Amino acid sequence: MNVHVAQAEPVIELRRVHRFFNQTKAVNDVSFDVYRGQVFGFIGPNGAGKTTTMRILATLDSPSYGDALVDGFSVVNDPDLVRRRLGFMPDGSSLYANMNCVEYLDFFARSYGLVGRERNDALRRTLSFTGLDKIASKSITGLSKGMRQRLSLGRAMIHRPSVLILDEPANGLDPRARIELRHLIRQLASEGTTVLVSSHILTELAEMCDQVGIIERGELLAVGSVAEIYNSMQAASQVRMRLLGRVEEFLGVLATREEVSSVQRKGDWIQLELRGDDAAQASLLRWIVSSGFDVLEYVSHRESLEDVFMKVTTGAVQ
Amino acid sequence: MSDSALSDPMQRSHDEVIRIVIDGESKWDQRLIRGSYWLNPILVKEARQALKSKQFAWTFMLLIVFTAAWTLFAVASSIPDVYYDSDGAVFLMGYLTILLVPTIIVIPQVAFRSMASELEDGTFETLSLSMLTPGQIVYGKLSMAALQMIVYLSILAPCIAFTYLLRGISLGIIGFLLLLIVVSCMFLAATSIMLAAIARTRTLQVLFSILMVLGQLVAFGFLFDIASSGMSEQNAMLTPSAYLYMFCFLGIILSYAWLWLRCAASLIDMASANRSTPVRFAVFAVGMIIAVGTVLTLMNQSSEGGNVNRQFAVNVFIYLCWFHWGIAGAWMMGESGIISQRARRSLPDSYFGRVFLTLFNPGAGPAYLLVVLGFLGPWVGYFGATDLLAIIQGRYSGSIAEAYRSWLKVLALAAYLALYLGMTRLLLLAFYRNKRASRLLEAFAMTGVLVIAGVFATLFGNLAANNFRDMYFDWYCFLNPFWMLSEYLSDNTIQPSMQDIFSSAELFFAWLALIISGSVVFFINAILTARDVMITRVETPPRVRAEQSKKKQVEEVDPWKEP
Numbered sequence: 093m094n095v096h097v098a099q100a101e102p103v104i105e106l107r108r109v110h111r112f113f114n115q116t117k118a119v120n121d122v123s124f125d126v127y128r129g130q131v132f133g134f135i136g137p138n139g140a141g142k143t144t145t146m147r148i149l150a151t152l153d154s155p156s157y158g159d160a161l162v163d164g165f166s167v168v169n170d171p172d173l174v175r176r177r178l179g180f181m182p183d184g185s186s187l188y189a190n191m192n193c194v195e196y197l198d199f200f201a202r203s204y205g206l207v208g209r210e211r212n213d214a215l216r217r218t219l220s221f222t223g224l225d226k227i228a229s230k231s232i233t234g235l236s237k238g239m240r241q242r243l244s245l246g247r248a249m250i251h252r253p254s255v256l257i258l259d260e261p262a263n264g265l266d267p268r269a270r271i272e273l274r275h276l277i278r279q280l281a282s283e284g285t286t287v288l289v290s291s292h293i294l295t296e297l298a299e300m301c302d303q304v305g306i307i308e309r310g311e312l313l314a315v316g317s318v319a320e321i322y323n324s325m326q327a328a329s330q331v332r333m334r335l336l337g338r339v340e341e342f343l344g345v346l347a348t349r350e351e352v353s354s355v356q357r358k359g360d361w362i363q364l365e366l367r368g369d370d371a372a373q374a375s376l377l378r379w380i381v382s383s384g385f386d387v388l389e390y391v392s393h394r395e396s397l398e399d400v401f402m403k404v405t406t407g408a409v410q
Numbered sequence: 411m412s413d414s415a416l417s418d419p420m421q422r423s424h425d426e427v428i429r430i431v432i433d434g435e436s437k438w439d440q441r442l443i444r445g446s447y448w449l450n451p452i453l454v455k456e457a458r459q460a461l462k463s464k465q466f467a468w469t470f471m472l473l474i475v476f477t478a479a480w481t482l483f484a485v486a487s488s489i490p491d492v493y494y495d496s497d498g499a500v501f502l503m504g505y506l507t508i509l510l511v512p513t514i515i516v517i518p519q520v521a522f523r524s525m526a527s528e529l530e531d532g533t534f535e536t537l538s539l540s541m542l543t544p545g546q547i548v549y550g551k552l553s554m555a556a557l558q559m560i561v562y563l564s565i566l567a568p569c570i571a572f573t574y575l576l577r578g579i580s581l582g583i584i585g586f587l588l589l590l591i592v593v594s595c596m597f598l599a600a601t602s603i604m605l606a607a608i609a610r611t612r613t614l615q616v617l618f619s620i621l622m623v624l625g626q627l628v629a630f631g632f633l634f635d636i637a638s639s640g641m642s643e644q645n646a647m648l649t650p651s652a653y654l655y656m657f658c659f660l661g662i663i664l665s666y667a668w669l670w671l672r673c674a675a676s677l678i679d680m681a682s683a684n685r686s687t688p689v690r691f692a693v694f695a696v697g698m699i700i701a702v703g704t705v706l707t708l709m710n711q712s713s714e715g716g717n718v719n720r721q722f723a724v725n726v727f728i729y730l731c732w733f734h735w736g737i738a739g740a741w742m743m744g745e746s747g748i749i750s751q752r753a754r755r756s757l758p759d760s761y762f763g764r765v766f767l768t769l770f771n772p773g774a775g776p777a778y779l780l781v782v783l784g785f786l787g788p789w790v791g792y793f794g795a796t797d798l799l800a801i802i803q804g805r806y807s808g809s810i811a812e813a814y815r816s817w818l819k820v821l822a823l824a825a826y827l828a829l830y831l832g833m834t835r836l837l838l839l840a841f842y843r844n845k846r847a848s849r850l851l852e853a854f855a856m857t858g859v860l861v862i863a864g865v866f867a868t869l870f871g872n873l874a875a876n877n878f879r880d881m882y883f884d885w886y887c888f889l890n891p892f893w894m895l896s897e898y899l900s901d902n903t904i905q906p907s908m909q910d911i912f913s914s915a916e917l918f919f920a921w922l923a924l925i926i927s928g929s930v931v932f933f934i935n936a937i938l939t940a941r942d943v944m945i946t947r948v949e950t951p952p953r954v955r956a957e958q959s960k961k962k963q964v965e966e967v968d969p970w971k972e973p
């Protein structure tokens with residue numbers, strides 16, 4: 093995972109973005125920053141405002157209030173300069189009929205003003221990167237869903253944008269295609285491209301994202317790395333452990349510890365719920381061992397992105 | 411040919427396939443690929459798609475089949491006279507009828523579907539995110555229509571040349587009819603592109619598609635009629651006057667096609683862009699072209715003599731110009747006066763720019779002034795110049811009544827624009843105070859409602875005043891522009907004194923009431939426009955300027971040069 097340099101200028105900045113459709117607040121005061129080379133996962137239930145936010149960033153929609161900047165250029169005042177730096181892959185993007193893969197990419201290379209050798213290099217690079225080189229002259233009509241998604245990704249990145257916005261790119265893909273797509277996204281990020289990606293498949297996002305933003309009913313509820321969000325929620329972490337004897341004594345002593353909020357015995361296993369962060373947990377473990385208890389097994393359960401998502405969101409729709 | 415082209419296609423490696431697909435297989439391919447960079451990318455894309463589409467293949471094949479069938483049938487039916495009769499006109503009529511089907515029916519529909527499917531299938535969003543300008547997109551679509559037309563014309567070209575060899579038809583008529591078909595095809599294609607840009611919903615697409623078909627059938631019948639008239643009256647169509655009228659007609663048609671394309675480009679442009687000014691320039695240019703057409707026609711009439719024709723020509727062009735500005739103005743009255751920061755960067759800044767170009771700034775206020783002054787300007791200029799010339803040449807007394815009548819008519823028409831469009835703007839300001847959004851459709855509908863209300867109010871009032879028995883024109887009937895103008899037109903007497911300019915006192919008072927009410931509304935609107943014209947240019951941020959100049963430098967580098 094890439095760690096951003098704190099002093100660097102953010103590549104994507106959302107500043108109090110609002111978008112109203114009559115009385116509906118599709119996006120309500122959303123602000124966050126994304127830095128170069130980061131993968132930012134945008135998650136939320138259906139109708140939460142993810143796509144609207146992404147469309148505003150992609151200059152396809154205008155904010156009712158607020159602004160968004162890409163590489164320092166405003167999506168409101170300089171959409172043409174934003175578009176040069178941006179590749180957008182909309183959800184369920186449709187492709188042209190009566191064309192093959194290379195003709196499709198060639199058209200967009202021309203449309204982005206790539207000419208001559210630059211265009212040839214862009215086509216070669218994109219075909220190779222997306223793995224479409226083996227089917228370059230195949231008609232788009234005959235492509236599988238996975239290949240169509242790859243072609244869409246290729247179209248979005250043909251002009252080497254510094255920012256890629258991918259709206260549900262893994263939708264409808266089989267497991268293998270998803271894994272491959274994930275690798276492609278990570279590879280792009282390692283080359284310095286900033287990626288903003290939305291997905292319903294949270295485990296997938298957790299694996300590839302440096303940061304996530306959780307949005308519901310148009311409002312950004314949490315933003316940061318999964319660990320940061322988890323810590324900021326001060327949610328309890330769970331620990332399961334098994335000792336070699338002295339269990340009753342251990343349970344009695346454990347109840348006096350501040351960081352332990354609850355203790356349960358389930359057969360041979362002792363289940364603890366702990367307050368605090370990782371440091372608190374490490375301190376507890378050190379104390380157990382130094383107190384002479386023989387620990388056979390120790391399993392710490394870190395809350396997943398799914399758990400965090402379920403805790404943060406309410407499931408309400410507008 | 412390169413070596414790779416000679417290799418077995420089945421044995422080619424992926425790299426080789428990619429190289430051939432990207433760089434071209436032969437040297438000719440490579441030259442074509444390099445040459446195609448100067449073409450509009452939309453044209454290249456659509457040409458590639460068309461070559462693989464069933465529609466194009468079927469149209470192409472059917473055109474060949476019908477052309478061949480007509481040739482065989484016409485030759486067979488005129489044998490043995492074909493050796494010595496002048497049957498060129500008959501043959502040509504058949505070929506032109508065949509040509510009309512793809513050019514007038516098929517191509518505009520294809521252009522409509524091409525634009526509509528971009529919006530319907532969602533491909534337009536990815537297209538608009540590219541560096542293509544809206545202008546490039548719509549002109550690319552039109553170029554594709556032109557390319558198809560050239561292909562279809564090329565099929566019929568040998569046959570049309572054959573009709574000339576058969577005698578009975580002049581080269582001038584052939585050229586004129588082909589030019590007419592080409593211009594009509596481009597006009598219909600531009601219209602269909604604009605309609606497709608408007609139609610964002612499925613229902614509107616279906617509605618416009620039906621309207622397009624009806625319009626195309628009318629155009630088909632009109633062109634067929636002109637073609638058959640051209641065959642039978644070749645001598646009348648080869649006079650300088652006929653050429654002049656045709657030049658004016660085609661010029662106006664082409665300028666409207668350009669206006670439609672500008673409108674389509676504005677419709678698909680981004681929200682923060684200045685979408686209004688380019689359309690206004692096009693509206694203004696069309697108004698000027700109509701005025702130039704008048705001058706050319708009148709100059710031709712003067713050289714041929716005859717006051718009746720002269721008066722008729724003036725009337726036709728004045729009313730055409732009036733309708734043009736009236737309809738354009740009815741839409742423009744709904745424009746929002748709020749100009750985005752981005753649009754403000756392009757506002758005129760110099761002294762002359764502020765003086766002459768402020769009326770082209772976005773917003774209903776400047777639009778209102780542009781419409782009234784844009785209509786009035788050329789006619790005041792024209793009549794002023796001709797009257798001055800007449801005074802200098804000492805022949806003014808002979809045409810005093812005609813001159814005054816023209817002046818008063820133009821003022822009356824300008825007063826109608828000022829009155830009805832001004833009322834629309836005032837009502838919209840009252841209803842939608844402080845609202846950002848443009849309300850073009852509401853403005854157009856409101857102007858229509860106001861005019862209809864004026865017409866019915868005068869008719870009903872007049873009937874009521876005459877005990878519902880009869881109708882007589884009275885001064886308050888000025889609210890009904892059609893009645894007022896028909897009264898004016900029926901007044902054909904040309905007298906050398908001012909007293910006889912108006913045929914009746916009612917007409918005089920109606921004119922006076924119209925001018926006064928139009929002037930009052932005009933001045934109220936002009937005062938309200940002050941706020942709009944005070945909006946000034948904002949400086950382009952240095953970083954944006956630097957970015958723009960960087961792009962220009964990149965464009966100047968030879969793209970094929972080795973790094």
